[in-house]
Amino acid sequence: MARPSERTPEVEQRIIERILAGNSLTRICKTDEDVPALSTVFKWLSEDEAKRRGGKVTPGEILFADQYRVAADLRVDYWREEALDIADDGSNDTYTDDNGDTVVNHDHIQRSRLRVQYRQWLMGVMAPKKYGKAAETQVNVNSETHVHNHVSLERQKLLQDRHQAALAKR
Numbered sequence: 804m805a806r807p808s809e810r811t812p813e814v815e816q817r818i819i820e821r822i823l824a825g826n827s828l829t830r831i832c833k834t835d836e837d838v839p840a841l842s843t844v845f846k847w848l849s850e851d852e853a854k855r856r857g858g859k860v861t862p863g864e865i866l867f868a869d870q871y872r873v874a875a876d877l878r879v880d881y882w883r884e885e886a887l888d889i890a891d892d893g894s895n896d897t898y899t900d901d902n903g904d905t906v907v908n909h910d911h912i913q914r915s916r917l918r919v920q921y922r923q924w925l926m927g928v929m930a931p932k933k934y935g936k937a938a939e940t941q942v943n944v945n946s947e948t949h950v951h952n953h954v955s956l957e958r959q960k961l962l963q964d965r966h967q968a969a970l971a972k973r
Contacts, residue, residue, distance in 0.1 A: 818871075879925070882922040883926060889922075
């Protein structure tokens with residue numbers, strides 16, 4: 804059976820829903836017979852970007868590329884939730900062997916660790932402001948050094964106001 808190549812709102816919505824469920828576009832296009840090939844979806848995204856660059860988007864029009872971008876951003880939050888579930892699931896960390904002894908399943912534990920770490924890495928790459936490594940500050944203190952961290956109340960208020968303004972712009 805040939806894959807569909809016609810661009811319809813239903814096909815676009817199916818892709819967006821699968822992305823929101825945590826799937827990669829590659830997986831969606833490989834496993835869902837009702838979705839076109841990956842190259843076709845990339846072509847649609849490229850056409851939308853060209854339409855936007857060419858100023859041919861009407862006010863209020865939401866393109867598939869816009870929906871894709873939002874879904875991809877939200878998928879990162881799905882990965883966070885999934886990583887938490889994987890880390891909290893200890894159901895296969897042990898098993899009972901043929902002698903009735905409880906045995907630690909190191910392979911499963913290592914695989915779970917890898918799955919969590921890979922999701923964390925993806926989250927940091929895809930949403931570095933939200934999930935990337937925080938800037939590290941290194942302070943070296945020896946017996947002759949005293950470190951004091953004092954910020955005046957006025958400075959604290961200024962910093963809080965700036966923080967609130969930055970959050971409001973999101």
